[in-house]
Amino acid sequence: PDYAWQLAKNLDRKRLYMELIRPGKGFQYDGRSIATAKKLGIGVVASTDIYSANPADVQVLNVLLAMRERTLLNKVEQKGCTYSSGYIRSVEEMQLLCSDCPELIVNALDLAESIEFDLLQRDPVMPSVADGHDPARELQEKTYQRAHNRYSWLSQKVCARIDYELDLICRLGFASYFLVVADIVDYARGLGTPTAGRGSGASSIVAYCLGITNVDPLTYKLPFERFLNSGRKDFPDLDIDFCWRLRDDVIDYVYRKYGAKHVA
Structure with missing residues (x-):
């Protein structure tokens, strides 16, 4: 009172x-x-x-x-x-x-x-991982560079699938998302811990080239639309399993690199 x-x-x-x-x-x-x-x-x-x-x-x-x-x-x-x-x-x-x-x-x-409640809607804000470059261009370059690690030669079929996926990924604004996940997987592999991408992300040849997943969607005839299509607005699921022995180290890296305010 x-x-x-x-x-x-x-x-x-x-x-x-x-x-x-x-x-x-x-x-x-x-x-x-x-x-x-x-x-x-x-x-x-x-x-x-x-x-x-x-x-x-x-x-x-x-x-x-x-x-x-x-x-x-x-x-x-x-x-x-x-x-x-x-x-x-x-x-x-x-x-x-x-x-x-x-x-x-x-x-x-x-x-x-x-009470009038209006939750402000905004597009997700992704951290910059392209060192000042355009995320879309960075993703394209990194995908093609690493594609040579997956394929002995880049056939027209492989390139067509990569270009198709990159176009949709970048058009929907998910280029930075793929770069962030690839960065986390790269760090984990650098520690010597095994990683395994699972779920519908295995349908992406971009994820395969980046090393996020280990399944070639062309070999197993996996349609990319199962993972991502033009009608989807929310973030696609790139599920990654990390070895429990070094999982805390990976989480610590993510906190240090992207900041506690940006990690959940």
Whole structure:
């Protein structure tokens, strides 16, 4: 309640609400909060602490809490420090918890309906791995350079497939994506750890030439469209398996090269 007075001095009171958590600190505290809200002319909304999606998960959280505190589960429960009430409540449960003040629910619904949520959409931002060069040109050059490691000679069929894939990959804006994955695989191989590209990525001759996958799609007649086509806007899946012995080293390399803010 005291903090509400400070906020009310600087914010539009029509857009300011006070939150009451149920179960909370007790009716005496709630009464004081409601009285303060009325004096300020602001709304009061119902809320609840949430630590899990449903009641069944609460006991798991309590066990983790006991482990963190290095004590027995029953001792944590005796202290009243458990997450017993911290789950997503149903509408009926919230109405029951707020039966003494139904306006808490009404205000919460009004607040929810007044919110305009618009998640900004933007194209994925890929890191620069082309050393200042055009990613599309870099991918083309690297693909053809490494194609000689895969084929004794580049037949018209091989070149036609490479050109077809490169055109679509670059047109959809995935050139940097292929370069990043190839860079990670190159580093892993440099450590001497085996890698294995799997999934629909094996349908790409570009991925094969770059060393991301080890299956020649021409030999096994794998259509590129199974992996990527003009109708696809999301990133294609280039799934790579790394040997567990050096997996942490590979992850560390990715963090160091591309930055923790750009790695998930």
